[in-house]
Amino acid sequence: MERMPTVDDVALAASVSRQTVSNVINSPEIVRESTRLRVQEVIDRLGYRPHASARRLRTRTSSTIGLRLDPLRDGISGVVLDRFVHKLAEQADERGLRVMIFTANGPEDELAHIRRLRDGSDIDAFILIATFHGDPRISWLVDNDVPFVSFGRPWGSTIDDPQHRWVDVDGRAGVRDTVTHLRASGAQRVAYIGWPSPSGTGDERRAGWEEACGFDAADRARYQVVTVDGVDEGADSARRLMAVDAPPDAIVCASDSLALGARLALDAAGFLDTPVVGFDNTPVSAAMGLSSIDQPLDEVVAAALHLLFGPDGGIVRPNPKRNEEPTNRLLVPRLVERRSSHRALGETTGA
Numbered sequence: 001m002e003r004m005p006t007v008d009d010v011a012l013a014a015s016v017s018r019q020t021v022s023n024v025i026n027s028p029e030i031v032r033e034s035t036r037l038r039v040q041e042v043i044d045r046l047g048y049r050p051h052a053s054a055r056r057l058r059t060r061t062s063s064t065i066g067l068r069l070d071p072l073r074d075g076i077s078g079v080v081l082d083r084f085v086h087k088l089a090e091q092a093d094e095r096g097l098r099v100m101i102f103t104a105n106g107p108e109d110e111l112a113h114i115r116r117l118r119d120g121s122d123i124d125a126f127i128l129i130a131t132f133h134g135d136p137r138i139s140w141l142v143d144n145d146v147p148f149v150s151f152g153r154p155w156g157s158t159i160d161d162p163q164h165r166w167v168d169v170d171g172r173a174g175v176r177d178t179v180t181h182l183r184a185s186g187a188q189r190v191a192y193i194g195w196p197s198p199s200g201t202g203d204e205r206r207a208g209w210e211e212a213c214g215f216d217a218a219d220r221a222r223y224q225v226v227t228v229d230g231v232d233e234g235a236d237s238a239r240r241l242m243a244v245d246a247p248p249d250a251i252v253c254a255s256d257s258l259a260l261g262a263r264l265a266l267d268a269a270g271f272l273d274t275p276v277v278g279f280d281n282t283p284v285s286a287a288m289g290l291s292s293i294d295q296p297l298d299e300v301v302a303a304a305l306h307l308l309f310g311p312d313g314g315i316v317r318p319n320p321k322r323n324e325e326p327t328n329r330l331l332v333p334r335l336v337e338r339r340s341s342h343r344a345l346g347e348t349t350g351a
Contacts, residue, residue: 005046014042064098066123068110079282087301125308149304155200165307165327174293174333175208182250191223191248193237193258205254234261250275256285289338303329
C-alpha cells in the first residue's frame with residue numbers, strides 16, 4: 001500500500017519549515033504570496049491532505065454537518081432526499097467536511113438531538129430539510145445562534161431574515177413554465193393534480209399552475225384534484241379528471257408518484273397521447289418515460305455549503321445589522337421532456 005504524504009514531505013519538497021506548511025493550510029493570509037504558491041503547488045502535486053483529527057483538535061471544530069433524515073417514504077418520493085444526501089456527502093468531502101446523519105421522531109425530537117450534538121461539539125452546523133409553516137426548529141436555531149441552512153424556505157415568515165439562510169427550488173416557476181409550454185404546444189385544457197393545503201411546497205406548485213392555466217375560477221376547480229401523494233392516488237385523480245365534460249388534454253402533477261399513477265390510468269383508459277408531467281425527475285420517471293420537472297440538486301447543495309462555510313471553509317455568521325450578500329438562494333428547475341409520455345399535442349402513437 002502506497003504511503004500517504006506527510007507534512008514533512010511537503011516541507012522538504014518545498015524547502016520550507018513544517019510551520020510554514022501549517023500556515024499555508026490554516027492561515028494563508030500571513031504567508032508571502034510566492035511562498036504560499038510554491039507550497040500549495042507541492043501540496044497539490046503530492047496529494048497531501050491535512051490530518052482531519054489534528055485540525056479539529058487545533059481549531060476546536062468538528063468539520064461536521066448534521067442532517068436529520070425524513071421518515072421512510074415510498075421509493076419514488078423518498079429518492080429526492082436520497083439524491084440530496086449523496087450530493088451533500090460528495091461536495092462536503094471535497095471541502096474536507098463530514099456529514100453526520102441522524103433520525104428523529106418529529107421536530108421536537110430533532111431539536112433534542114441538535115441540542116445534544118451542539119453541546120458535545122460534535123457538529124459545526126446543521127442542514128434542515130422539509131421546512132413547514134410555523135417550523136419551531138428555525139426559531140430555536142436562530143435564538144440559540146446555531147449555524148444552519150435549510151433546504152426549503154421559511155414558509156409563513158420573513159423570507160429575507162439574514163439569520164435564516166435557506167436554499168429552495170422555485171416550484172411555482174417550474175410548474176408555470178411547464179404549463180405555458182404545454183399550452184404553446186397546443187394543449188387547451190391543462191389539468192393539475194396536487195397536494196392538500198397548507199403545504200408550502202405544494203401550494204407553490206399549484207400557484208404556478210393557476211397562473212398559467214388560463215382557466216376562470218370555475219374551471220380551475222373542475223380541472224384540478226387535491227390528494228395525498230401516491231401512485232394509486234394519482235391514478236384515481238386522473239380517472240376523475242378524464243370523466244368530466246371536455247376532459248383535459250394534458251396533466252401536470254405535484255410529484256412523480258402522482259404522475260406515474262396518472263400515466264398508468266390514462267394508458268389503461270386509452271388516452272395514450274395525453275401528456276403527463278411529474279415533478280422531481282426521479283429515476284422512476286426516466287425508466288417509465290415520464291416527463292418531469294427536475295430539481296437542480298447539485299446547485300442546491302453547492303449553494304447551501306457556500307451559505308454555511310463561504311469560499312474559505314469557515315463558518316459564516318450573517319450579521320443582520322449590515323448589508324451582506326443575499327443569505328438565500330431560489331433556484332429555477334427545468335422541464336425534462338421524454339417523448340414516450342410527452343408527445344407533441346396531436347401526435348399519434350402509431351397504433
